[in-house]
Amino acid sequence: MAIKRKKILAIASGGGHWVQLLRLRPAFDGCDVVYATVRSAYQLDVPGCEFRLIPDGNQWNKLALIWSAVGVLFLIMIERPDVVVSTGAAPGYFGVLFGKWFKARVVWLDSIANAEELSLSGKLAGKVADLWLTQWEPLARASGPEWIGNVL
Amino acid sequence: MIFVTTGTALPFDRMIKIVDAWAQERGRNDVFAQIGIGGWKPQYLQFADLLHPSEFAERVRTATVVISHAGIGTILSALHYEKPILVIPKLASLGEHRNEHQTATARRMMEMGNVNVAFDDDQLRQRLDRLDELQSIGRIGPFASESLLGGLRSFIHDV
Numbered sequence: 001m002a003i004k005r006k007k008i009l010a011i012a013s014g015g016g017h018w019v020q021l022l023r024l025r026p027a028f029d030g031c032d033v034v035y036a037t038v039r040s041a042y043q044l045d046v047p048g049c050e051f052r053l054i055p056d057g058n059q060w061n062k063l064a065l066i067w068s069a070v071g072v073l074f075l076i077m078i079e080r081p082d083v084v085v086s087t088g089a090a091p092g093y094f095g096v097l098f099g100k101w102f103k104a105r106v107v108w109l110d111s112i113a114n115a116e117e118l119s120l121s122g123k124l125a126g127k128v129a130d131l132w133l134t135q136w137e138p139l140a141r142a143s144g145p146e147w148i149g150n151v152l
Numbered sequence: 153m154i155f156v157t158t159g160t161a162l163p164f165d166r167m168i169k170i171v172d173a174w175a176q177e178r179g180r181n182d183v184f185a186q187i188g189i190g191g192w193k194p195q196y197l198q199f200a201d202l203l204h205p206s207e208f209a210e211r212v213r214t215a216t217v218v219i220s221h222a223g224i225g226t227i228l229s230a231l232h233y234e235k236p237i238l239v240i241p242k243l244a245s246l247g248e249h250r251n252e253h254q255t256a257t258a259r260r261m262m263e264m265g266n267v268n269v270a271f272d273d274d275q276l277r278q279r280l281d282r283l284d285e286l287q288s289i290g291r292i293g294p295f296a297s298e299s300l301l302g303g304l305r306s307f308i309h310d311v
Contacts, residue, residue, distance in 0.1 A: 006308060015160050016224030023228070023296045027304035041205045060250075083308050107307060109300075113224045114253060115260040131307045133300075136260070149300030151228070152266070152292050 009081035009104070011036040011072070011095035012088060013056055016113060018042055020087040023151040024109070027085075034079055036072075038091060052079075057090045059120060069094045076102050086125070087111060093121035100128045107131040112150055114139075154283065155215035156185040159223035161202050163191030164248065167240050170273055171219060172197050174280045184211065217283050222258040227267055232294065236286035238268045238279055 008031045012021040018037050022045055025033075035046050038056035052075055057068025072094035076084075084099030084106040086092030096106040108125035110118050112135040118126070122145070126132045132145040140147035156171050158164040168187050175183045176196040185199040186208070193199070203211065212218055212229045220226040222239040230237035241254035258269045268286055270276035279286075295301065 008308065016226075016228070019225045019228050020296075023294070024301065024304060026295050027301045027308065029305075031308065039205070044206055085304070085308075105307070105310075107304065111224060113257050116253070116256040131303075133303075148303040149297035151296040151300065152231075 006031040006082045007079070008033045009036060009076070009079055009084045009095060009099065010034070011054070011075075011084065011086050011092050013091050014038045014042070017088045017092065017111060018045075020109070020111060020151045021085070022046070024085065024087075031083075034081065036075055036091075036095070054091050057094075059090065065090060069098075073098050076104075080104075083107065085109070088119060089121045093125050096125050097128055105130045107133070108145075109133045109151075110135060110139075110145065112136075112152070118145065153211075153215055154180070154183045154217050154219065155211045156183060156197070156219045157208070157211075157221075157226055158186060158188040158191065159221050159226040161189045163188035164221050164240075164242060165192040166246065166248070166273070167219070167221065167276070168192055168194055168197075168199075170276050171280065174277065178281075182216075186211070217286055222254040222261075222267075222269070224257075227261065228292070231266060231292045234288045234291045236268065236288045238270060238276075238283070238286060240270050240276055 008028050012018045034050040036052040036054050043051045055068045055071040057065035068091050076098040081104050084095050084104045086095045087109045088111050096108055099106045106129050108129040110122035115136050134145040134147050135150035137147045172194040183197050185197045186203050187199050189201050213233045218230040218235050218237045222241040239258050241258045242248035244252050261267045262269045270279045
């Protein structure tokens, strides 16, 4: 009997977070991947792939933050991924948090932009992530996050 | 062309103003700037508020040099296309960002040999006059390090 293909939700906000997520694509080979991000033009980066638009949010705009959380919650409930992978920021955190609620195994890769301190969303993600990663070796701790490489 | 970019929809007026004044003073007509939505409008430079991602990539690909805030998206694009890049960290002390992580990251990436950095306005002006000396100081492949990809694969397939 064939093994069921894993379904991955790869989720990030825009700019550098999205660019870093794209650099992880070879790790998703052999899986069904749904990409979720905040700008429709990014669909051009993943031609032929499943693509979902989610509302952006950040800690400075509470209304947008709540709207983003609601959007990501619905996304998780509809897609029911086996694995959630995120490179940040706030929408990605919602992805790993809600993914966990719905029994997915979740990965947080903190942005390479955080060389001296984990991002706020990265610290929060550490409480739920099954695989919690920093891209800077000096930030790794025995209790997590782990360092196994970077997106370069 | 020299491609100057705020990297995101957010403006970075301090950088744009310095580059605009420099280009005017030196009579440089080979500079294009992406200034962010609501950004200060250059008096001399050609500019756009926000570029479509495909046009952004094309601007980087055809640039001789990229000048940018110390944002990861732009840095990765420049490295991908083997372009020399000069980054100017946005400063929280000037209200340009929420903390000083751009300075920290720029310094670390400079030490790793990936970027050139102008930490303040004077350094930026000096660097602009010596742009030709900037080398493409790193090239990266299209994907993350094999150790990271391998770790992710192992996790995803639970082995």
